[in-house]
Amino acid sequence: MALPILLRVSNFRAYVWDVDDINTLRSHHRICGILTGTLPHLSSQNVFLGLPLQLMPEEVVLLVENGIAVLADDPSAHHSPSPSLLKLWQEERLSDARQQIALTEEKESIEASNANRAMSESAQRKRKEREERRAHATVNTAPNIPMDDSPSPPPISENPSRLAVEESPDRAVVMPSAPYTVHVPASSSRLAWYAPHSHLYSSIEAGIWKYPSTLQERARCGVFRSLWEQGFYMGVGIRFGGEYLVYPGDPLRYHSHFVASVIEAPGAALRPMEIVAHGRLGTGTKKAHLLCEWNDETKVVSYFSVEWAGFG
């Protein structure tokens, strides 16, 4: 029996940060979710999205009730790092930065010996500016020491790599001023002070989760579960005017056959206009509309398929 998957809950929303878990959820449990991660520098990113995966509340309820997943109280799982852990983390960052700068310099020295190196005036000027900036940086890595008292500045050479780093109990590690890439990890799993396992809940009754709390929400959970148990994959239905799109297989391989909407009770008011709207839109997109009625007393879902008649 596989270990339950951790669903990291923050502000009543569940996220999956591990790619392997996302894979398992999709291929073994028919739960697709939606990727919601974007890159900070791309403003209109909405085609290719990355981690984390966000789950519909109905998906979360099903996974936890079936014992496939547990809820992790993510904010509480991020403990405050102890000074020693923090120091270790900063040292790792510093060594990563140094490594990057060293590799950059190595690359540049290889290019310097390259016969095809650009020798135009603008290329030379840019190179000179870069060297000056770096030399300036080595002098400025100890900001609290006034300029006159500093030791004689290191000779400006082709590859200035002197980094002055100061460490003291009350001052953080100073990072080099030469450019390097800051890596922001997607998952918190590698942070030494992230401890989700002491903040796990195997029931949706946990205080960090509130769904379902109304009849409408119970109806949605009931309908989702009923469709899932019949082997369907569900996606969000907004593109076709319904709650869910119902696929006979993985959405990457199939088109959906149905658009489902949830009727919260057998007696709930249904307007004929809804039948017209759902029916016509469904048929116009080669699908049928599914009215899924939830009975809160018997906990049974009944289905009605709606299609345009084709005449009239």
Place this chain on the structure above:
Amino acid sequence: MQNHPSAILGQVLAKYPASGGALFQVYNDLTLAQRWSDVQVLDLTACGRAAIKGKRPTTDTDQGPSTCVVVPCSLSESISTSWLRAAFTSLEPSGTEIYVAITTEDTSTVYYKISQGIVKPPV
């Protein structure tokens, strides 16, 4: 005069006055515009209204006309899934699908096929 819709529908119109308008409109549409044949009126007591059963002409030359049941309803009404279920129950044993005919004040009538259960759309 005997063939006027009001003569044929007289009994059910009196029995179910609330849905009389929709029934009258759908009956005329099916018999005159849609050209259905073998049209009969059914009394669906569980639904509180009358329905129409008949043979719908088909464009398929090898397939004969198929028998369908139409339940009329006005756009201004409020129905429910239990109403739909009642329509199916009244038609048993032959009820797998019904057509709901929705009427409007300008005499437009639209027909939607409702099936019980999860029924895939035709390819």
